[in-house]
Amino acid sequence: MGTEVTARPAGYRQVMSVPGWRPWALTTLLSRIPDAMAPLALVLLGHQTGSFTVGGLASGAHAITEAALAPWLGVLADRWRGHRYVRVALVVRAAVYTLLAATATVLPAAALVILAGVAGGIGAGVPGQLRALLARTMDPPLLHPAMSLDTTLLELAWTVAPVGVSVLVAVGDPRLAVATMAVLAVAAALTSLRLPAAPSDGYGADGARRSGLALGPVLLRAALPSLALALVGGFAGGVLDTAVPPVLDASGSPASLAGVLFTGYSITSVVGGLIYGLRHWPGRIHRQAAALLAALCLVLLPAALVPSLPVIAVSIVAAGLFAAPQLTARSLTLQRDLPESAWSAGFSALYAANGAGYGLAGFAVAALLPLGAHFAFAVPLAVCIAAAVVAFLPSGTARS
Incomplete structure (x- = not known):
């Protein structure tokens, strides 16, 4: 490690x-x-x-x-x-x-x-x-x-x-x-x-053969901080994709504008990712990932609370600046927390956790939409912020 x-x-x-x-x-x-x-x-x-x-x-x-x-x-x-x-x-x-x-x-x-x-x-x-x-x-x-x-x-x-x-x-x-x-x-x-x-030609730097080493209980525990952040990060991404079209509609704007806003989000995400990779940033890498995820959701909150197209647009595009950096930080956390022999299984599990969170978001937003589009956007974001704050807090088990 x-x-x-x-x-x-x-x-x-x-x-x-x-x-x-x-x-x-x-x-x-x-x-x-x-x-x-x-x-x-x-x-x-x-x-x-x-x-x-x-x-x-x-x-x-x-x-x-x-x-x-x-x-x-x-x-x-x-x-x-x-x-x-x-x-x-x-x-x-x-x-x-x-x-x-x-x-x-x-x-x-x-x-x-x-x-x-x-x-x-x-x-x-x-x-x-x-x-x-x-x-x-x-x-x-x-x-x-x-x-x-x-x-x-x-x-x-x-x-x-x-x-x-x-x-x-x-x-x-x-x-x-x-x-x-x-x-x-x-x-x-x-x-x-x-x-x-x-x-390593089939062997990890730790000397263990990489032939199908799955994430056993010990390694799963080591990877848990990264996997938890991937689940919450995927959930936040799913909430964004699922809730923005009805929020735009409820605000009197065409729901089809969501595609334009998501493109802007992706462009600023690329910019944020390149900036993040230029240097090392203060703090331990796991706490960076948690802080970046919390920042992303906080910047999205105005879009969930204010029924104004300019506010929604600026909020979504600005939030993209934190998207790629938090993905990078969680990948670095997992790479550091697992031996090389478990990297393939670990990164695949990270991918799966992100996908699972994304899928859960669709169910959450659908369940909350009868209470209002803005409510269905704001409440899941608040849950993500709370989870990111918990992940940011010092823990005896999370190695950062």
Whole structure:
């Protein structure tokens, strides 16, 4: 397990000069864009078959299977050489996307939902495997800026994906968007052929073989602070995505403006992530993650409380500045709290916890909407702030 580095972190140029950085970055970005396209593309694909309900079920199946299988596939990936799993998973996912695009208009609704779930599940271990590879190939002084760049790539994918889906649907139809997801997955599989080998060649720096080491009770306890923050962070993100459209509608603005505001949120998130990675910041890394999450939710509160479009817009766009930094901080916390032999399983579990929180947010907002859109936005945000404050408080069990 790593110790905290207090020196000024290396710059982004040094990270990008590490052998293997470019194929890793290309594989990571190309594999994440289809994930980010999937929610909107699958909803619209379902609608093309005659029902937004089918589209919602397909999108939900993609997300739920991905979150549910991520920890287990992270373990499997280590047992079956991580690079090989990444390539095979991306190729199979591309094949399923192709099948969806080719048969969506003739498939029964249940089959479409099942195929969407298979596509989500098969690639669930890829993000954790790629993030673990990044951590293994970077020297300790480079980890902070490297993880910031990783988060920036994530936010970049979520910035371009909705716009890409909208353009593809406008010039063609939803099947074109899903087919493009397949092409991107194949491209990611091809770039993964040039991924660097981890220096430990199958063994962690702690000497333990990485062949499927799952998060047992001791390691799970060590990872719990990061996983808890991922759950709450995913919940906050889900609340934002789910509550903003009805809040805009209740404020007398078009709900469709949510897409524009989310794009602004993603852009400022990229900016915040790059700024965060330029230096080490005061305080222990776990407490930084908690403070950043609390700040994000606090900045969002005016959007939940004031029925004014300018206030809502400024609040959401400003909150993005804290989004990528808190993702980076929680990844660094997990990387530090676990031995290298558990990084793949740990990062996959982190991904799953974030997805679980995101899914729970939809249920929470839906349950509160009868009491008012602003209430359904404000109360979950208050819960997130309270949870982040608890996580920030000193603990005898949370190593920071």
